Amino acid sequence: MKLKNIIKNKKADEKVLGFWWILIMLFTGAAIILCVIIINGAPLDVGYMEADILASRVLDCIVSNGYLVGNFSPSFDLQGRCGFDFKEIDVSSGTAKITESKYYVEVNISELNGKFINGFYTRAGEETKKWCEYQKVQGDAKKLAKCVQKNVYSLMKTAEGDKKILIKIYTGVNKREKNAL
Amino acid sequence: MRLFCNIIQKPNRFRQIYKFGFCIRVMGKKRGLSRNKKGDAITEYIIFIVFSLLFFISFAVFLGKVGKTADVYEQIYAKKIALAIDAAKPGMKIYVNISETYQFGKERSFGVAPGTKTVSVRLGSGNGYSYTYFSGYDIVGGVYPKNPDFFMIEVNEKKKTI
Numbered sequence: 001m002k003l004k005n006i007i008k009n010k011k012a013d014e015k016v017l018g019f020w021w022i023l024i025m026l027f028t029g030a031a032i033i034l035c036v037i038i039i040n041g042a043p044l045d046v047g048y049m050e051a052d053i054l055a056s057r058v059l060d061c062i063v064s065n066g067y068l069v070g071n072f073s074p075s076f077d078l079q080g081r082c083g084f085d086f087k088e089i090d091v092s093s094g095t096a097k098i099t100e101s102k103y104y105v106e107v108n109i110s111e112l113n114g115k116f117i118n119g120f121y122t123r124a125g126e127e128t129k130k131w132c133e134y135q136k137v138q139g140d141a142k143k144l145a146k147c148v149q150k151n152v153y154s155l156m157k158t159a160e161g162d163k164k165i166l167i168k169i170y171t172g173v174n175k176r177e178k179n180a181l
Numbered sequence: 182m183r184l185f186c187n188i189i190q191k192p193n194r195f196r197q198i199y200k201f202g203f204c205i206r207v208m209g210k211k212r213g214l215s216r217n218k219k220g221d222a223i224t225e226y227i228i229f230i231v232f233s234l235l236f237f238i239s240f241a242v243f244l245g246k247v248g249k250t251a252d253v254y255e256q257i258y259a260k261k262i263a264l265a266i267d268a269a270k271p272g273m274k275i276y277v278n279i280s281e282t283y284q285f286g287k288e289r290s291f292g293v294a295p296g297t298k299t300v301s302v303r304l305g306s307g308n309g310y311s312y313t314y315f316s317g318y319d320i321v322g323g324v325y326p327k328n329p330d331f332f333m334i335e336v337n338e339k340k341k342t343i
Contacts, residue, residue: 025236032240036247044253046260053268054315060270083271083339085317089297103315178312 045179047146054171055150058082058105068109068156068165076120078105086124100124104132104147104172109156112164117156128174145174251285251307258282258291259302259312262322262332266293266300266314269336280330291332293322 061082062069070081079086090097104125109118121129132147150169155162258279265275282289285305292301300322303309314320319339325331 025233029236029240033243036244040247040253044256044260046264049264050267050315053264057267079317083317084315085298086315087298088313175313 043179045146047173047175047179048148050173050175051146051148051171054084054103054105054173055148055169057084058107058169058171059150059152059167062107063152063154063167066155067162068154068167072107072109072118072120074120078120078122086122101127102174104128104145104170104174106168106170108168108170110166110168112153112166117165125172125174128172129170131174132170132172145172145176146179147172249284251304252310254282254285255302255304255307255310256312258304258332259300259310262291262293262300262302262334263312263314266316266320266322266334266336269316269318269334271318271336271338273334273336275334275336276325276331277334278330279324279332291322291324293320293334295320 058078061078062072078084084103086100086103088099088102090099100122101124104122106121106129107119108116110116128145128147131145135144135147138144148171150171152167152169154165154167156165157163258277262277265277269275279289279291282304285307288305290301290303290309293299294301298313298315298320299311300314301309301311316336317339319337321335321337323333325333
């Protein structure tokens with residue numbers, strides 16, 4: 001039997017390589033290729049991981065053995081005290097451009113009843129915070145900054161003795177051009 | 182399906198048969214494998230099997246190769262090393278296994294630039310990829326001389342400048 005007759009059997013007899021078989025194979029193949037392209041085309045986004053590491057590093061820096069270390073004022077030098085360097089030098093445009101706005105750290109220390117004690121945040125990264133706030137409204141938007149919040153219970157030494165406190169650490173990383181585009 | 186196929190045989194010139202998971206409606210009387218020539222039927226089966234095998238092998242090859250491009254691996258390693266640097270504390274030495282990158286040829290370059298706080302990776306014919314880290318510590322990085330399968334990162338306390 002000739003190949004032409006096998007693929008397209010004009011006698012309408014029992015078909016092995018019938019039209020439906022070929023169609024289903026093509027559909028299955030197309031579906032597999034589409035899925036693979038979608039999965040592989042997705043950006044390799046490490047924004048959440050980076051924000052999570054940042055929050056953990058901040059926590060390690062301000063809490064030691066379960067106790068809050070040091071006094072925090074709004075002008076607290078986070079980068080100098082905790083070993084961070086948020087300055088980024090962008091030379092892609094030909095001239096060196098220093099930006100510090102890609103990272104945001106906000107720490108709020110309060111009593112367990114919610115009374116605010118102390119806190120600080122990085123002013124340069126306020127734009128990142130705006131993106132994160134926008135993200136809260138828009139849901140988990142893919143092309144926005146990634147933010148992480150950690151709530152930790154700790155102790156603070158006071159004249160009256162140890163005081164239980166709640167530390168809220170909010171960190172954000174805004175590297176959209178490297179993670180989402 | 183086979184049962185369904187057998188039950189609804191209609192008393193007209195069409196009949197339904199079950200073949201390869203399908204209930205096919207065909208004309209004519211049932212004549213079995215030897216309807217034309219026995220050899221034709223066998224050839225038909227062989228061609229069908231060969232076609233199917235070719236189809237699935239080509240997909241297996243496609244799935245095996247896709248996503249394993251130098252560009253993707255450059256991005257993976259640059260981000261992996263940058264995250265390791267971010268998470269590291271002074272005094273740590275981190276070894277990242279980079280033996281997988283040999284598949285793109287021996288020409289490869291891994292580097293850490295403390296000035297711009299950038300990790301750069303270039304593999305074979307890839308375009309190269311760089312990712313920044315936020316650690317303010319003194320970072321020294323390079324392919325481990327004793328074993329080139331590893332990229333070594335050394336984290337030290339930053340020397341204070343007055």
